[in-house]
Amino acid sequence: MANLVDQMSAAESAKDVYRLEQRMLREMKENITDQCVQCVKCTAGCPAMKLLELHPHEIMALFNLGFTEELLRSEVIWTCLTCFKCKERCPQKVAPVDVILLLRSIAVARGTPPPAGFASVLQALMDRGIIQEPVEVMLKSVKTGKKRFSDRSGCSLPAASRPKDLEKFKEAFTNALVQAMSEEGT
Amino acid sequence: MKYALYLGCAITTEAYSYEMSARETLSRLGVEFVDFEGASCCGVTIRSINPFAFLYLSARNIALGEATGLDIMTFCTGCRMTLLEAKHVLDHNEKMKERVNAVLASEGLEYRGTSQVKHILELLHDIIGLEKIRSSLVRTFPGLKVVPHYGCHAIRPSGIGPQDDPEDPQKLDDLIRLLGAEAPYYPQKLDCCGAPLLLKNDNAAFTLSGQKVKSIQDYGFNAIVTICPSCQKMLDTQDICGRTIGATLNVPTLYYTQLLGLAMGTDPDRLGLGMNISPVKRIIEWGKTTAPA
Numbered sequence: 001m002a003n004l005v006d007q008m009s010a011a012e013s014a015k016d017v018y019r020l021e022q023r024m025l026r027e028m029k030e031n032i033t034d035q036c037v038q039c040v041k042c043t044a045g046c047p048a049m050k051l052l053e054l055h056p057h058e059i060m061a062l063f064n065l066g067f068t069e070e071l072l073r074s075e076v077i078w079t080c081l082t083c084f085k086c087k088e089r090c091p092q093k094v095a096p097v098d099v100i101l102l103l104r105s106i107a108v109a110r111g112t113p114p115p116a117g118f119a120s121v122l123q124a125l126m127d128r129g130i131i132q133e134p135v136e137v138m139l140k141s142v143k144t145g146k147k148r149f150s151d152r153s154g155c156s157l158p159a160a161s162r163p164k165d166l167e168k169f170k171e172a173f174t175n176a177l178v179q180a181m182s183e184e185g186t
Numbered sequence: 187m188k189y190a191l192y193l194g195c196a197i198t199t200e201a202y203s204y205e206m207s208a209r210e211t212l213s214r215l216g217v218e219f220v221d222f223e224g225a226s227c228c229g230v231t232i233r234s235i236n237p238f239a240f241l242y243l244s245a246r247n248i249a250l251g252e253a254t255g256l257d258i259m260t261f262c263t264g265c266r267m268t269l270l271e272a273k274h275v276l277d278h279n280e281k282m283k284e285r286v287n288a289v290l291a292s293e294g295l296e297y298r299g300t301s302q303v304k305h306i307l308e309l310l311h312d313i314i315g316l317e318k319i320r321s322s323l324v325r326t327f328p329g330l331k332v333v334p335h336y337g338c339h340a341i342r343p344s345g346i347g348p349q350d351d352p353e354d355p356q357k358l359d360d361l362i363r364l365l366g367a368e369a370p371y372y373p374q375k376l377d378c379c380g381a382p383l384l385l386k387n388d389n390a391a392f393t394l395s396g397q398k399v400k401s402i403q404d405y406g407f408n409a410i411v412t413i414c415p416s417c418q419k420m421l422d423t424q425d426i427c428g429r430t431i432g433a434t435l436n437v438p439t440l441y442y443t444q445l446l447g448l449a450m451g452t453d454p455d456r457l458g459l460g461m462n463i464s465p466v467k468r469i470i471e472w473g474k475t476t477a478p479a
Contacts, residue, residue, distance in 0.1 A: 084342035101234040117385030129226035131195035140460035161225040176242035
């Protein structure tokens, strides 16, 4: 996995990445986060607030004050559930979730490994294009109580749709991964 | 009604009961599906770590669906949000569309933006419509209190496509009442199932799902219905989320299409009901051996 992240971060020179992320952060600040008035509506509805101490309004305040480096190194940006309530509820049309996701992508572009779960998903997608091989499930008949393990065909479902030419898919996916931070931005 | 069916990873590889019950009930309602080959993950899980690769993966699946000349149907709310977000970007940003298409070209694919992306909630409620569904029913569930779990990505973010009110959704409530059951309001209605946290902190993820199921159980409601394979898995595996919060949980949790199939009189085995982990038997037998409340 580490090599996939390395691949992404090595795609551009450190200078290019730095220049680009400064631009993205500046745009985010100019276009959105200046408008935050710290009303705390986002944090009040955040599902990660009680359990994991994610306080979106604080992230917005720290971001506006320029604590970008601290936020990029913080584990708290990885606790967001992407429920999008903060984006929906903000009276100022600010979207803390967008800032959090931008910070994650910049952290990864710099070569910071994401949490292990993200890393293994990325590796699985590279290996087969879908998250896992179709599994066999325990199929218990409601009528007879009989149990048997069953795959898709045992459930009368058509064969799994998945990339046909895996080598071609890997090439294209790798190409997409290394372009993540290139000039036109997102 | 004919659609290109995009299932996504969870349904393709694991959530077979959702696919079985959705294909069964929707075909009875006159919906036809084209199963196209070559699909991959929609990109939802790498959306936050690599925004361009997420766009590429979504565009790739939309392009495969577009090649059938049909609109694209999703059953998973995560796939719905991801494909719609990508479509929103690509249809409004010509430069980004060119960049994505440059990558897609190596597999002979092109994103054109000619197909709409739709989710099963919209299909059932708005396209097929309540009247047509009502005429297919042979059984109702009087007195059964069923709470809807919409799933965040079924209704948010707003502005990427038609669906339901992001703060006060009602369509799944309507669909539950259509089956003669009650759809009571509960304060945790909009609470997240916790699934996205599995990648970072599974204890926290199962705490969220456990707390949601526990409150539903404490209110005395009879069942939970879902419209997403990830939400279903989080709320149905009550042995795990119950253990996480130190509670014994027993709330029947099923896909809406499984409940609909029962109301159509479909054999429970054709709806995959033997795969649910929570005690759905009492829903299958509701009104037969149990007196309505």
